[in-house]
Each structure stands twice: as structure tokens, then as C-alpha cells.
Amino acid sequence: MKKQIKNKKTKVTAAVREKPKAQPVKSKPAEVKQLICLLGDEQLVKEYSAALQEKGIAVQELQNLASLKNSVKKITAAFELTLTANEQKKKNLLALSEALPANVPIISCAVTETILSQSHLLKHPERFIGIAAFPTLFANPLVELAPSLHTSKEIADNVKALFDSLKKETAMVQDSVGMVMPRILCQIINEALFTSQNDVASPNDIDEAMKHGANYPHGPIAWGEMIGFANVVAVLDALYNNHHEERYRVAPLLRQMAIAGVFWRTKE
Amino acid sequence: MAISIGIVGAGTMGAGIAHIAALNKFTVSLYDINDEVIRRSVEKINFEMKRSVDKNKISDDDMKQALTRIKKRTNINDLDTCDIIFEAVLEDIKVKKDLFKKLDQIAHHTAILATNTSTLSVTSIAAATKKPERVVGMHFFNPVHEIQLVEIVKGERTSDETMKSAAAIAEQLGKKAVQTKDTPGYIVNRVSHPFYNEALKILGENATTLEEIDRIVKKSGGFKMGPFELMDLTGNDVSLSVAESIYEQMYHDPRFQPSRIQKQMVEAGMFGKKNKLGFYNYEEK
Numbered sequence: 001m002k003k004q005i006k007n008k009k010t011k012v013t014a015a016v017r018e019k020p021k022a023q024p025v026k027s028k029p030a031e032v033k034q035l036i037c038l039l040g041d042e043q044l045v046k047e048y049s050a051a052l053q054e055k056g057i058a059v060q061e062l063q064n065l066a067s068l069k070n071s072v073k074k075i076t077a078a079f080e081l082t083l084t085a086n087e088q089k090k091k092n093l094l095a096l097s098e099a100l101p102a103n104v105p106i107i108s109c110a111v112t113e114t115i116l117s118q119s120h121l122l123k124h125p126e127r128f129i130g131i132a133a134f135p136t137l138f139a140n141p142l143v144e145l146a147p148s149l150h151t152s153k154e155i156a157d158n159v160k161a162l163f164d165s166l167k168k169e170t171a172m173v174q175d176s177v178g179m180v181m182p183r184i185l186c187q188i189i190n191e192a193l194f195t196s197q198n199d200v201a202s203p204n205d206i207d208e209a210m211k212h213g214a215n216y217p218h219g220p221i222a223w224g225e226m227i228g229f230a231n232v233v234a235v236l237d238a239l240y241n242n243h244h245e246e247r248y249r250v251a252p253l254l255r256q257m258a259i260a261g262v263f264w265r266t267k268e
Numbered sequence: 269m270a271i272s273i274g275i276v277g278a279g280t281m282g283a284g285i286a287h288i289a290a291l292n293k294f295t296v297s298l299y300d301i302n303d304e305v306i307r308r309s310v311e312k313i314n315f316e317m318k319r320s321v322d323k324n325k326i327s328d329d330d331m332k333q334a335l336t337r338i339k340k341r342t343n344i345n346d347l348d349t350c351d352i353i354f355e356a357v358l359e360d361i362k363v364k365k366d367l368f369k370k371l372d373q374i375a376h377h378t379a380i381l382a383t384n385t386s387t388l389s390v391t392s393i394a395a396a397t398k399k400p401e402r403v404v405g406m407h408f409f410n411p412v413h414e415i416q417l418v419e420i421v422k423g424e425r426t427s428d429e430t431m432k433s434a435a436a437i438a439e440q441l442g443k444k445a446v447q448t449k450d451t452p453g454y455i456v457n458r459v460s461h462p463f464y465n466e467a468l469k470i471l472g473e474n475a476t477t478l479e480e481i482d483r484i485v486k487k488s489g490g491f492k493m494g495p496f497e498l499m500d501l502t503g504n505d506v507s508l509s510v511a512e513s514i515y516e517q518m519y520h521d522p523r524f525q526p527s528r529i530q531k532q533m534v535e536a537g538m539f540g541k542k543n544k545l546g547f548y549n550y551e552e553k
Binding site: 132144176183184185188190195199209212213217245247 | 463
């Protein structure tokens, strides 16, 4: 399914632009229509798609890898937004790296696996860059990016310029599991679930306490629900496997919520 | 029925509680060891209220009325008619236990004794009295007149009735009350522990700078302040002692292990905003 929105104001940096011969319009060589392709987790694709389109960027949500062929020449950047490092993510990254020209950046969610290990064995690993794609965060004014040891400066600059054009700040951080915000956030949610499990306070009081006592934008348990408890567990498990430290042990109640997909409070 | 409030300890927290109680039309007996301490405390309340007047949060008349409701006390026996006594003295278990033993003898037999401790065991403080069912934790946050929350802490032997009364009083003080059991860090200090500690760990791994972590937490996470700004504001000495206390009380559960980086800040005397040097430099150039 193609979703495209025209916006002549959108500017594109030189390096993500396609070669001149691919452009049918001679009179406006500087105006290249951006087309960003998105694939991966439905929730993240939805958030990114909405935010990009709001800024007038043409977006293609790839339903399957076969549809990639039709638009491959028009794509100026690709986002792989599968949070969990699974087989499907590997297939997606492989397909993108095989199909897209070497100068097209592939921006991949690198929250549960480093961008280095995702891209190391693929074609042109220098055009991969990690992003802290995590539910509920893309509406905020800053995105975290992580270049791998292979990522070229040119690609990193281009991706930064892409976000500049979207009026989003960027922060370049080390390529490590959880990056910064998802890591801190998941640890807070985990402790909130331990607190709930230990029956220290009701889930509602835990959320109210953090909002009114610590000025949190959301109560941590409600926030976990918005993110999806399975996503929170995926990050914590990845941190645990990466560090082998007890501090990343998932609260048993949180793991159960991840399996059930809901928090019992919502059923009341 | 007008409830009269007693406060023991006219420091920052005691003054804060007196401030909101007086503004909410309670009569307040503010006790401390001498006139000078009380005078300075009332002066501080006066200053804070004036700022609220300047911000149009309260009227000049509200302020004048409120200040008349604060009675300065230097004899602890004068708290005998109070319906509730808030303790806001030094965060030291022996000091608090001795005080509660004394308050137990002075206070009216139906009075509630509330401790404002943030890290000590309410259960243990209550055990110093003959009426542990009437002892409760009421954990206010600094600055008291700005932060909405009060944690109502149920000690092992605190009665449900005392919990209810304490929550009702907190609400009459214009606060949002949440109930918590008497476990280390209660809710806020426990759940916010990773906000600081994970940020310190990321810094320790050199994944980025502390300025960047603060920027990310605010602009990607939507938090009002970053962890390092907040630690500087609270004071690294205070933050570390809270973290160490939780760690000790949790029998060294590794989740609560304090950060070596913060310890070093304290050892270096870099407490934060209060002495103009912490994670950030606040020295005026």
C-alpha cells in the first residue's frame, strides 16, 4: 500500500538525493521528493508514519518485502522498526540491504540489539545507523541515533540532516543495547512492577505518586501499558543478556503481563 | 471541627508543613529548641509566602491570616492539645525514637503521631511508643508547598483508622495522598531509583556525556528535568545517602547498588547546586 503526500517545501540533503538521471523534472533539480519506507512493528510504524506525514514527508508503509521492488528506485531512506531482534527483522534488513542503492541510509531500531551486530554481515554496513525507536517516544522533539563502528560519517550526517528537516533534535550515542531513554525508562517500569508485585502500594497509587511526587509525564505502569509490556520485557531481557547483571532481572509480574498482554487493572 | 496541628522541628520540612497547614486554615504549633531557630523558620515561611503572593497564587490577605495561625513554641509540652503532631527532625533513628517516646507521653491519647522520615522505618519509630497503631509516616517532599504528593506510610502496626485519618488530613492540606507500606524508599524514592542509577551507569559506560543524557531524558522522554540536574538540585550527598540507605535496608539487593560515580562526587565535595559545584558548574562567571 502506498501512502504519499506531496510537499514542495521539503528539502533534501545532497547525499540522500537520488542521481540526477532518475529525476524526470529538469526545471527543479534541487527539489527531490523524499520517500521514506517504513517496515516493522505495527505500533512503531504507525507512530513514525503519522509523525513523518505530518511534516509533509511521503511515506511508504511496506506490508511485505515483495512490495519493496515496486518503489525501490524512489526510496530515499528506510526505517526498519522491529523492536525485538528476531528472524523477521533479519529478513527485513537483508532485503533492504540487497534492494536499496548503497547511498540510501537504513535506519534500524537498535534498542534490543546493537546496530553493529544487525548490520555487520550485510551489504554496505556503512549505511546502517541505529535509532532508539521505542513506542510513545517519537512524538517528542528529540531522537537518539547510534552509529556503529562501520557507519560512515556521510550517512550519519545525512540522517541527522533528515531529522533537522523534520525539526527534530538528534543525539548521537554509543551503539549499546537499550541506548539511553528506552534503557532508563524500562528500568523505571520494571521497578514499578516490582513495587506492585511486592504489594507496597496499588498500581494506581504507584502511578499517581510518580506523577505528583516526581513530575513524571506518565505513571510508569500506565506508560508500560502504552509501550506494551512485551516491548519493555524485550529491552530488559536484552540488557540482562548483554550485561549479565541482576539489576536487569525482569519483575515476574511484568513478565506475566507481557504474556497476557494486559495489566489486570484494566480489566476491573 | 477544627484540627490543630503540631510540628516538631522547624527546619526546611517542618517549615514547609507549617506553611501549607497555615494557608489551609489550620492552627499550627511550631516547636523547636529555641526562639532563634523558630524565628528564622517563620522568616523563611514569610519569604516563601511572599513569593506566592508575587506569583498571584495567594492574596496578601491570605498570607497575613496564615502567618497569625502559626504559634511559636519552645516548650514541647505545649503540643498536648494537638490532634496530629508531625515530626520533622534530623534523619536519625535514635533521635526520632527518643522523640516519639516523649511525644507518646505528652500527646493527647487520640492524637496521631506522624513522622516525615524519607528513609527510616516507620515501624521501628512506632515501636518506641505505647500506641504504635497511632503512628504513621507522612512523607512530604521538598519544597512542601510546591510538590503535590504525600506518601502515607503504613507501619507494621499502624491501624487502618490512622491511615484513613492521615490521608484525610493530607487532603485537607491540599495534597494528593497515596498509601504505601513501610518498605525501603516507599514508592517515589524506590521507583525513581533507576532514573538516577541507570543514568549513572550509562555515564559510567561512557555511552555519552551527562549533558547529553539530561537532554535526551528531557527531550526524548518528556521529563521536566534530567537525572544529573536533579541530583545536583537535591544534593549529591542527600541523593547518595538515600540510595545507600535503601541498599542497606534491601540487604544489598544488587538492583539498588549505589553508584561509585556519585560516591566520588560526594567525596570530592561536589554536592551540587547548594555549593555551586556538582555534575554541573554553577559558579557565576
